Amino acid sequence: MAQAEDKGEENHVLLVAFSAQGHINPMLRLGKRLTAKGVHVALATTEIARHRILKSSSTDAKAAYLVAGIKLLFFSDGLSLDYDRKTNLDLYMDSLGKHGPSNLSALIKEHYTSPKKLLCLVTNPFVPWVSDVAAEYNIPCAMLWIQPCALYAIYYRCFNKLSAFPTLTDPDMVVELPGLPSMEKEDLPSFVLPNNPFGSFPKLFSELFRGMEKFKWVLGNSFYELEKHVIDSMCELYPIRPIGPLVPPTLLGLDQELEDASVDMWKSDETCIEWLTQQPPCSVVYVSFGSIVVLPAKQMEAIATALKNAKRPFLWVVKPPEFPTPDGAGQLPLGFLEETKDQGQVVRWSPQTRVLSHPAVACFITHCGWNSMLETICSGIPLIAYPQWTDQPTNAKLIVDVFKIGVRIKKEVDGNMSSEVIEKCIEEVMVGPMAEQLRKTAMALKAKARIAVQAGGSSDENIRLFVEEITSDSREKDDSPKVGNLSHEGQDKVRDKDV
Ligand SMILES: O=c1ccn([C@@H]2O[C@H](COP(=O)(O)OP(=O)(O)O)[C@@H](O)[C@H]2O)c(=O)[nH]1
């Protein structure tokens, strides 16, 4: 097994990621941007990720430990590999918070001849305790915020009690925050609502956002031109430096960088690319709810009926639930595959970034996971939002009212979606003046994303600044938070490159 021994070299950064598909990959892509600037990078995550990566046979054993020059290291979250973490979320987060720090600390001792060789640790929001491990070794700590900067601003204000949020006595209040549109309760992240059933997340975020001084840098997986108002709104509080979008280089037109830094936790079904190639340009409705969401049977039925009635080619990712339940959640309605065999394809896991950038794909029905959204923005196609939990409701609000690149499936009063509403949304984004406008806006955002990551673009400049600061000798002399963005002057220069 390859190990992250430092072989006496200087300039190491250790990234620490929560073990989820949508958390590890943006961290790896940040790692790749750092290695490109001469930094040695390793990524530590929990054993459950190793287990999943090895099980997905598209990743061979060797690749499971080395990705685009980044070494992967694993530590235990204190639970057995077959434990149902998703159903017992609070217990999982508790165990990770209890066992993670000492196990990560042991990993650092084991893999680095001297922790002093580490320029910094970079963590993400679900493992905020990494900053305490960094402090134990006197290493500075950065956080990669892996959701929109809007979510960073909302949580910061909510958990520092800087603005009013819904309560049990006033559950329907409208939230007004600088740099963001007015938000009703269905637009807010589920973790700030009084009926949120997962107590571990408000506890985790409360500790994180009240102790932000532990992070010398906050980097964001977004780009300035996408979220400028909300990014600017955080300048006076605790600034966030956007360095994204952290998506595969092929989606960004970075042709000189062919290799992506990512892992697959499930084996993707490549046959759908062949199928897409047989479809007319801009005709296919792509549907996926990401790696975690499992839709109730009733909602699966509504989507199935809408796709059938829309009479358009579709590609639907139906990922079998890890722990199936007798109520049919996450399962296709009986007979659907047979009835639609000439109309569409169903796969268990798709090569999503290749799908989104395929000329046959017209739009994406999505749960609004932030990685999926960034990948779609970089592909320049419109979205149909059907958010479920966590950041997704706010991401849906951004799609419709801020980025203006999609529509949202409105829920019925019982909280379900009707097949008629889904079908209407499909028509809205496929044909007519609204569809045309959405597509135009989506293409313009795609162009802005590309400019942000190119040499001299806003995100590239923020990465350059970060590397300059972590590698400069200032560590001993200056421990103050380096949380500022580019100077306004610098930001203005970058802004002038707006398309
Ligand atoms: O069939 C699929 C579905 C999803 N993904 C990838 O899985 C990630 C999902 O992350 P996201 O933040 O969108 O949602 P999550 O799965 O974390 O809820 C994205 O990078 C997708 O490209 C994929 O490769 N194939």
Ligand SMILES: O=C(/C=C/c1ccccc1)O[C@@H]1O[C@H](CO)[C@@H](O)[C@H](O)[C@H]1O
């Ligand atoms: O937030 C998660 C994963 C949560 C999880 C998984 C397993 C057990 C407990 C919790 O994943 C997604 O991350 C994306 C980036 O933060 C986000 O945009 C998506 O909405 C999440 O689904």
